Amino acid sequence: MAPRKSAKKPNVSAEELKAYYRDMLLIRRFEEKAGQLYGMGLIGGFCHLYIGQEAVVVGLEAAAEEGDKRITSYRDHGHMLACGMDPNGVMAELTGREGGYSKGKGGSMHMFSKEKHFYGGHGIVAAQVPLGAGLAFADKYKENGRVTFTYFGDGAANQGQVYEAFNMAALWKLPCVFVIENNQYAMGTSQQRSTSSAEIYERGKSFGIPGEAVDGMDVLAVKEAGEKAVAHCRSGDGPYILEIKTYRYRGHSMSDPAKYRTREEVQKMRDERDPIEQVRSLLLTGKHATEDDLKAIDKEIKTIVNESAEFAKESPEPALDELWTDIYATEVPQEA
Numbered sequence: 001m002a003p004r005k006s007a008k009k010p011n012v013s014a015e016e017l018k019a020y021y022r023d024m025l026l027i028r029r030f031e032e033k034a035g036q037l038y039g040m041g042l043i044g045g046f047c048h049l050y051i052g053q054e055a056v057v058v059g060l061e062a063a064a065e066e067g068d069k070r071i072t073s074y075r076d077h078g079h080m081l082a083c084g085m086d087p088n089g090v091m092a093e094l095t096g097r098e099g100g101y102s103k104g105k106g107g108s109m110h111m112f113s114k115e116k117h118f119y120g121g122h123g124i125v126a127a128q129v130p131l132g133a134g135l136a137f138a139d140k141y142k143e144n145g146r147v148t149f150t151y152f153g154d155g156a157a158n159q160g161q162v163y164e165a166f167n168m169a170a171l172w173k174l175p176c177v178f179v180i181e182n183n184q185y186a187m188g189t190s191q192q193r194s195t196s197s198a199e200i201y202e203r204g205k206s207f208g209i210p211g212e213a214v215d216g217m218d219v220l221a222v223k224e225a226g227e228k229a230v231a232h233c234r235s236g237d238g239p240y241i242l243e244i245k246t247y248r249y250r251g252h253s254m255s256d257p258a259k260y261r262t263r264e265e266v267q268k269m270r271d272e273r274d275p276i277e278q279v280r281s282l283l284l285t286g287k288h289a290t291e292d293d294l295k296a297i298d299k300e301i302k303t304i305v306n307e308s309a310e311f312a313k314e315s316p317e318p319a320l321d322e323l324w325t326d327i328y329a330t331e332v333p334q335e336a
């Protein structure tokens, strides 16, 4: 089945469209700044950028309601910004500072926000999938009507624990939207080289889990599919799979020169499918916004991102005695 696309004349207000433009631009500019800070040696450890995939989280957040949960992999900055976490706290965690979401002790892959119902940030491929099913189990148990978005990649979709989670989620009718962010690569391995089926969402069929493929460069298509998935889960019908076909413009992580694909392939995607440009064009051609309106949004985003970088540079390093907090051990050992 061809991936879901949005209608030619989408039924969405100018305010909504502008909000999606703004939210995607925030992620794009934030990630560009993170890339710069990494290059300057201010960010250590792993750093996986989300540039190119912005429409996935922004579209799905548009379909979410207050109290819904989200959990994802290490490529997590976009998810945090899209659910409303503070850019200052995210950037300061990247630079390993006290003002970061994990007090500078977690870094790029390990941030959480109970307030925004964001459950991480997980470095082990697919490990978040059973955890997401567990979050959905808790909500079902509490009968609170909440839904969990469990994000994972095309590479992660080949992990065994995904199918154990599918089985339990289907059996217990858990309110979980399994979101496969198919960006076509798992590190340097393309989907064609690693994955037996072209349509990964179809694997849900053997568990009785419905699903569909979605054009992940089209934020309105993602929102529409997200609304369908959420309604399914909320009505008590169990999990739903969204395979969102997207693309990452940068390497797997900051240390990946991406020699496994051509520059032309990336450039073509940027030129022809960019999710932010698509919304920009909808706004202008539909006369929902003027060039000046968009410039004002660009300026606002630039200010937020610059401020987050300043905060992330100025926030102090964590104090040494913080090494003993937020860990399982409750007592400081007497002898090291």
Ligand SMILES: Cc1ncc(C[n+]2csc(CCOP(=O)(O)OP(=O)(O)O)c2C)c(N)n1
Residues within 6 Å of the ligand: 073, 075, 123, 124, 125, 152, 153, 154, 155, 156, 157, 183, 185, 186, 187, 252
């Ligand atoms: C269990 C496990 N195996 C291998 C790795 C190394 N690894 C990190 S990311 C990755 C590729 C995952 O690709 P995908 O799920 O498509 O996510 P993407 O990076 O494209 O977002 C691999 C193999 C790991 N972190 N955990």
Ligand SMILES: [Mg+2]
Residues within 6 Å of the ligand: 153, 154, 155, 181, 182, 183, 184, 185, 186, 187
């Ligand atoms: Mg991938």
